[in-house]
Amino acid sequence: MTDAFISTAARRFLRYVTFDTQSDDQSDTYPSTAKQLALLNRLVDELKEMGVADAAIDQHGYVMASIPPTPGKEHVPAIGFIAHVDTSPEMSGAGVRPVVHRNWNGEDIVFPDDPEVVLRLADDPHLSEQIGHDIITASGATLLGADNKAGVAEIVGAAEYMMGHPEILHGRIRLGFTPDEEIGAGTKHFDVERFGAKYAYTLDGETLGQIESESFSADTMVLRFLGRNTHPGFAKGRMINAIKLAAAFIERLPKDSLSPETTEGYEGYVHPYVLEASVDRTVVRTLVRDFRTAGLAEKQRALAELAREVVAGHPGARVEIEVLEYYRNMREVLDGHPEIADNAREAIRRAGLEPHSRPIRGGTDGSRLSFMGLPTPNLFTGEHNFHSRLEWVSAQDMDKAAEVIVELCRVWAGAS
Numbered sequence: 001m002t003d004a005f006i007s008t009a010a011r012r013f014l015r016y017v018t019f020d021t022q023s024d025d026q027s028d029t030y031p032s033t034a035k036q037l038a039l040l041n042r043l044v045d046e047l048k049e050m051g052v053a054d055a056a057i058d059q060h061g062y063v064m065a066s067i068p069p070t071p072g073k074e075h076v077p078a079i080g081f082i083a084h085v086d087t088s089p090e091m092s093g094a095g096v097r098p099v100v101h102r103n104w105n106g107e108d109i110v111f112p113d114d115p116e117v118v119l120r121l122a123d124d125p126h127l128s129e130q131i132g133h134d135i136i137t138a139s140g141a142t143l144l145g146a147d148n149k150a151g152v153a154e155i156v157g158a159a160e161y162m163m164g165h166p167e168i169l170h171g172r173i174r175l176g177f178t179p180d181e182e183i184g185a186g187t188k189h190f191d192v193e194r195f196g197a198k199y200a201y202t203l204d205g206e207t208l209g210q211i212e213s214e215s216f217s218a219d220t221m222v223l224r225f226l227g228r229n230t231h232p233g234f235a236k237g238r239m240i241n242a243i244k245l246a247a248a249f250i251e252r253l254p255k256d257s258l259s260p261e262t263t264e265g266y267e268g269y270v271h272p273y274v275l276e277a278s279v280d281r282t283v284v285r286t287l288v289r290d291f292r293t294a295g296l297a298e299k300q301r302a303l304a305e306l307a308r309e310v311v312a313g314h315p316g317a318r319v320e321i322e323v324l325e326y327y328r329n330m331r332e333v334l335d336g337h338p339e340i341a342d343n344a345r346e347a348i349r350r351a352g353l354e355p356h357s358r359p360i361r362g363g364t365d366g367s368r369l370s371f372m373g374l375p376t377p378n379l380f381t382g383e384h385n386f387h388s389r390l391e392w393v394s395a396q397d398m399d400k401a402a403e404v405i406v407e408l409c410r411v412w413a414g415a416s
């Protein structure tokens, strides 16, 4: 199936990116923005048009649909494919104007709406494999939204291909499209039981051939330094400035290790990222990340120790510490089901690609879903430069991702 595989993924993608689906982390509604529903509803219509009869949207905006098994493959475990429709709140997603650079020859890509924005071969090693491909970018004023509409289009493109090729053997296939991933709420109302897949894959990774089965384990540690405020004119011997307590705490953090800016690969970190400061009370919100969940507790103990040392020098000062669990390394679940990644690697090889893996220095919806009972690693989509004006994807890579989805369904069904 390698050379001949062409899907409608790229064509669909060019339509999907024109929907403004930016999510909003300040919103109290679910989904966080109603405009995401326009694309989600559109997906229901498109799936029904291609004969996916049970495509439906629920009260939270989740779209779920199934491709029934080919006759004789009813016993094959149901496999899910999931992508998110929302785009990052960090960059405008309104009025996205996609530009296709057909048969790209390696020249600088200057974005029409802002000539300052330039995509250069020399700056982006992934572009060197794209000569002769059709590169899709935005116009310079917005992000593109390949994260994650590339994944959405690839799943829909693969579904359409399977619906049109009944000779392709597969078990029951479940499709899921979700809102609000970019604000950490993509699985908040995801009904794993109703989805009904035994295993799933998110299509939200980067480079061709990639399969990601390890993410960070993540907590947020909230340290509240409590001082004592008085009128500064009468403060001698009485005031304890919580801002200075917090500053002393931050100053004691390691300088050349354990931070995002000094670590890579499998190294974890602690990262103070929000400060709410007043003399009376200063809160330091600190991200704690480690590939081992046990490593989170070690880092938290060390941080608590530092904070207590600081307040110990100031009688009357206190620190309150709260740990908020965020997500866990999906590997802790996926290690128990090696066939999920093995089958993905086989499908990637069948599509003519070399499978490769790397630890995700972050989390995906799969990190949460895996612990909600749906083991879910992450597959590549071809999307690059996430959350930026320089986002790009190639039509050929999108076809490869769609091909991997189809091959993966065949592998699970035992088709050679």
Ligand SMILES: [Zn+2]
Binding pocket: 084, 147, 148, 181, 204
């Ligand atoms: Zn994404």
